[in-house]
Amino acid sequence: MDKDTAKKGMRKSLFGEGRISTRFRNWNIVFFALAFLVMIIAMFTAFYDVIRQVSTNYAEHYAVSSAELLSAHIVKEISLLAKAAHSNAVIDWMTDEGNNDKKMLAFEEMTGITRELYSYNLYIGLEKSLHEYKIEEGYLTTNIQPFAALNENNPDDEWYFKCTASDKDYVISVGIDRVLQRKRLWIDYKVVRNGILLGVICTGLNFSHVTRELFSHYSKDMRGLIIDADGNIHMDSSQMGKDDYLFYDFGTKVEDEFNDPAFLAAIKSQLDSIEGYFRAASIPSVIKLSRGSPRYATIAPIRFTNWSVVILYDSSSLLRMSLFLPTFATMLILLLAFAIFTSAISYRLIFLPLERLVGSLTRLKENRDERIYGIERNDEFGNLSNTIFDLFTKANQDALTGTYNRRFMENNLELIMEFLSRSNGMLSVLMLDVDFFKKYNDTYGHEQGDICLKKVAQALDNSVSRATDFVARYGGEEFIAVLPNTNEAGARVVAQNMLKNVRKLNLPHSNNAAAQYVTVSVGVTTGTVIHTQSWEDYSKRADEALYMSKQNGRNQYTYLDMTEAITGLDMTEAIL
Numbered sequence: 001m002d003k004d005t006a007k008k009g010m011r012k013s014l015f016g017e018g019r020i021s022t023r024f025r026n027w028n029i030v031f032f033a034l035a036f037l038v039m040i041i042a043m044f045t046a047f048y049d050v051i052r053q054v055s056t057n058y059a060e061h062y063a064v065s066s067a068e069l070l071s072a073h074i075v076k077e078i079s080l081l082a083k084a085a086h087s088n089a090v091i092d093w094m095t096d097e098g099n100n101d102k103k104m105l106a107f108e109e110m111t112g113i114t115r116e117l118y119s120y121n122l123y124i125g126l127e128k129s130l131h132e133y134k135i136e137e138g139y140l141t142t143n144i145q146p147f148a149a150l151n152e153n154n155p156d157d158e159w160y161f162k163c164t165a166s167d168k169d170y171v172i173s174v175g176i177d178r179v180l181q182r183k184r185l186w187i188d189y190k191v192v193r194n195g196i197l198l199g200v201i202c203t204g205l206n207f208s209h210v211t212r213e214l215f216s217h218y219s220k221d222m223r224g225l226i227i228d229a230d231g232n233i234h235m236d237s238s239q240m241g242k243d244d245y246l247f248y249d250f251g252t253k254v255e256d257e258f259n260d261p262a263f264l265a266a267i268k269s270q271l272d273s274i275e276g277y278f279r280a281a282s283i284p285s286v287i288k289l290s291r292g293s294p295r296y297a298t299i300a301p302i303r304f305t306n307w308s309v310v311i312l313y314d315s316s317s318l319l320r321m322s323l324f325l326p327t328f329a330t331m332l333i334l335l336l337a338f339a340i341f342t343s344a345i346s347y348r349l350i351f352l353p354l355e356r357l358v359g360s361l362t363r364l365k366e367n368r369d370e371r372i373y374g375i376e377r378n379d380e381f382g383n384l385s386n387t388i389f390d391l392f393t394k395a396n397q398d399a400l401t402g403t404y405n406r407r408f409m410e411n412n413l414e415l416i417m418e419f420l421s422r423s424n425g426m427l428s429v430l431m432l433d434v435d436f437f438k439k440y441n442d443t444y445g446h447e448q449g450d451i452c453l454k455k456v457a458q459a460l461d462n463s464v465s466r467a468t469d470f471v472a473r474y475g476g477e478e479f480i481a482v483l484p485n486t487n488e489a490g491a492r493v494v495a496q497n498m499l500k501n502v503r504k505l506n507l508p509h510s511n512n513a514a515a516q517y518v519t520v521s522v523g524v525t526t527g528t529v530i531h532t533q534s535w536e537d538y539s540k541r542a543d544e545a546l547y548m549s550k551q552n553g554r555n556q557y558t559y560l561d562m563t564e565a566i567t568g569l570d571m572t573e574a575i576l
Contacts, residue, residue: 024346032339036332043328060284063300063311066214066224071303073205074187077118078170078304081189081201084113084122094191094198097129107144110135110201119184123202125150125160132157163188163200168276172305174234175204185234214309215240222313223294227254229274229306231267262290263297270299270308278303353381361388398473400450401457409472409480413535416468416484420529428491428526430481431542432460432498435519435554437477439511452507452518453477459501460520463494479520480539488526488559495522495557514555521549527562538562 084090093099093106114120114135124133131146150157163171170189184204191198215224215237224237231254254267266287284300294312301308353374360373372392374385396408404412413429420427434440434456441449453473460471460479474480481498483491499522507518523546525538545560552558 024343024351028339028343028346032335036335039331040328060286060298060300062222062224063284063298063309066311067300067302067309069214070226070307070309071305073118074172074185074302074304077187077203077205078189080113080116081170081187081203084110084201085189085191090201091191091193091198094126094128095193097126097131103144107135114203117203118205119203121203123159124199125157125202126199127164127197132160159186159188159202160200163190163202164197172277172307174228212240222311225254225310225312226302227267227271227308227310229271231255231271233257234307260289263287266297266299267310274301274306277306353377357381357385357388364392398457401454401473403457403461403479404470404472406472406474406480409470409474409482410535412470413482413538416482417529417533417535417538418531420484421531421533424528425485426487426526427529427538428483428486428488428494428524429538429542430483430491430495430498430557431474431523431539431546432479432481432520433546433550434477435514435521435550436509436512440509440518443509443511455505455507456502456518456520459505460498463497463501469494474539480542486526488561491524491526492557492559495524495559498522499555499557514553519555521546521554522557523547523549524557524559525562526559 087106087109089102089105089109093102096102110122110124114122120136122135124135125131126133129146130150132148132150133144133146150160152161159171159173159175162173170187173186173188174183175186176183184206186202186204188200188202190200214226215235222237224235225233226235227233233252233254236257255264258264266285270285278301280303284298287297287299289295289297294314296313298311298313299308300311356373360370364370364372372385372389374381375389376382377385396404398405417427419425434453437449437452440452444452457471457473457479460481464471464481464483466483468484469482469486471479471481481494483494486494499520502518502520503515505518508516509518510516512519523542523544525541525545527533527538527541541560541562545558548558548560549556
């Protein structure tokens with residue numbers, strides 16, 4: 001057998017044939033599996049869209065919150081520097097640097113401000129003298145001396161000259177603290193009076209500490225950057241924990257780290273749109289990268305600076321599909337449990353009663369006393385069983401006498417002969433006729449005639465005892481009895497019992513020439529069934545024997561063997 005034939009056979013056995021309950025269970029499982037698969041695909045698609053959107057919202061939130069947090073640090077420092085730059089004491093001192101009293105008042109005020117600064121120190125540069133002063137935590141105002149002279153050619157003094165050359169009130173930059181050797185975010189604020197530049201006040205945030213605070217709550221699958229208006233990367237969360245984190249090369253540009261065209265184009269567009277420092281919070285922009293991982297980037301501007309926070313991420317980095325696996329597993333278990341439960345309930349409520357009904361109908365073919373299942377039920381199966389019973393009764397029983405009808409006899413006798421022919425079994429057939437029944441009707445009326453036939457039929461039916469034997473109304477007042485696996489002796493006993501049982505009815509019949517009560521005449525035949533015979537052969541032979549009983553005076557039976565020709569031998573036996 002080839003594979004295609006085997007597959008077709010398997011499909012046929014699983015879904016095409018066999019018990020309905022088994023096929024229902026198999027299809028039920030298949031449909032539930034398909035429904036679950038479709039549902040998972042639909043849910044996965046929906047979850048993916050939701051996760052992508054939620055992840056994007058989270059990334060936007062992270063970018064904005066990081067930008068706002070850093071902006072809050074910067075705003076605080078700027079406001080403190082602005083307070084110092086607009087202080088009359090500071091302005092007076094910068095105007096008259098050599099006045100010790102003004103110097104003391106100015107440094108006392110700036111010392112108070114340093115206590116509120118993030119880094120607790122200030123650097124001061126004076127435009128007229130180009131002297132550089134420093135105020136640190138614990139600094140004694142009695143020791144106020146410049147510690148260096150500002151030189152435009154000195155790279156360490158670039159902060160001062162860059163600020164004085166700017167058209168802004170303050171300048172933000174990143175550089176190395178010469179004393180602490182740590183990266184700092186520097187804020188340089190101009191001191192101006194009546195449009196005349198007097199000097200610059202500078203302070204620095206511990207940039208590494210601040211950015212660690214910004215990026216520490218990020219997932220390891222996310223990457224955070226801080227870039228300036230020129231595209232320089234000043235902080236990269238991927239460097240956190242590395243030895244060179246505090247000394248990260250802040251001269252690295254975005255295009256040196258990334259090569260995704262969409263990302264670089266979006267960054268360039270963002271940088272080209274910067275005009276001065278951001279004053280208001282802007283809506284972050286989301287970029288879908290063209291390839292690789294990560295797939296998305298969010299850019300959020302940092303207020304009061306020309307810097308931006310960039311968050312790179314995958315949609316699955318914030319909400320992983322694996323988080324939903326327990327949910328999917330639970331749903332699968334629940335669906336399978338539901339499928340099993342519905343199959344069990346369906347089997348109990350539908351298929352088990354159906355199997356019992358079919359079984360009782362199958363047994364009814366062999367045993368006429370078999371009770372059809374479900375007749376007593378008060379539900380759909382009860383209605384079906386009673387309908388089948390009614391149809392069976394109308395199709396197989398004689399409406400008047402309640403015995404089987406000729407149609408039932410013919411169908412079942414054919415089946416019986418087919419079965420007996422395979423085993424060389426014997427069959428006996430009896431033909432019976434109510435004696436002078438026409439005269440009975442003429443004398444007592446048709447209503448009484450019907451009653452007489454009913455009682456005679458019941459007497460005949462009571463004369464057979466085996467489940468396989470049956471009596472049927474052949475037509476009018478004529479009946480036939482079928483006795484499978486019954487030899488001549490057994491057939492004669494049944495014939496005698498029928499004659500006796502009818503006599504016991506004692507139904508008056510004044511016009512019966514054989515007796516003063518209702519009697520019957522019987523023709524009996526027995527033979528070994530062969531496949532060439534038909535039921536008509538047995539009924540015809542029994543009818544010949546019945547004819548002889550009538551010729552010999554009625555109220556008796558005559559036996560004729562199926563294998564013997566009629567030779568004139570008297571084979572009648574009267575029951576007087």
